[in-house]
Amino acid sequence: MPLELNEYLQKVIDRLTERYADSIIDVYQSSGDTFVRIAPEANVDICRYLRNEHHFIYLVDVFGTDRFTSEDRFEVIYNLISLRDRQRIFLKVWLPEENPAIESVTSLWNSANWFERQTYDMFGIRFTNHPDMRRIYMPEDFEYFPLRKEFPLLGIPGSIELPSTTPDIE
């Protein structure tokens, strides 16, 4: 399907493909948004370039997906906005099932801190060089990753502690 990019995004995509030809895997549009799939090794370089040269100073969200495929099972999606130019772009990275890990972008946007912790909490995707790589919602001794497809909807019975119903007797 041919792309219907506006002038601004066309320029961004052209410069990206020119500069990072080896790392841009796919560019496509869906529901009026533009998605760029990039190689996992290049994510910080490309993010830094977009932030510094194209004013994508606002990282709206980082989230994961379990594609449940035999190869490149996990996906990390970055949602970037340029407030000055009123443009939005999505970056996508595919990661393998075994030991999914990617470089953190907290050095570029502080907002990535909690987003990446949430992605780690829900999918078990590790972010290297993250300042505080802990779970954010689930208890720290929780052993599962709830948004992975193999995790049962109602959870694992007994995996999260309920309060004691017999109060301490002093």
Next chain:
Amino acid sequence: MGLETALGDGYMTSKIDSLVNWARSNAAWPMPMGLACCAIEMMAFAGPKYDASRFGSEVMRFSPRQSDVMIVAGWVNYKMAHAIRRIWDQMPDPKWCIAMGACASTGGMHRCYGVVQGCDNFLPVDTYVSGCPPRPDALLHALMKIQDKIRTEHSVMLDT
């Protein structure tokens, strides 16, 4: 025109249980454990239209040490469960508990790993209120059921 004129210089006999239950059942102060949208209906329950003060329960106590009835209004996740149980343990006996709405009673539509499937998993619930959220009159009904329960309590069980 008060009670004194009706009684004159006479006296009345009663059981201490009747007196205590009368006092307790008409002053069941709620501990509002508002966790979700049910809390909005709980506010209407306390407000002038439905007027919980008709039943002596208008005083929402935000200190567990001054309250008698805990109204769990909303869905309870595992993290919150510990806080609720701790507040419940701080409430002085005798105490009662209302599970308000589908979520507090059974987990409701929150059928997932993070939500406790019914707050009776860790609290001794006296009355369950159906609805999502229940209307304030349904909560009043639950309160009246608790009043009925209080009125039938005995301090001493007789051997029969």
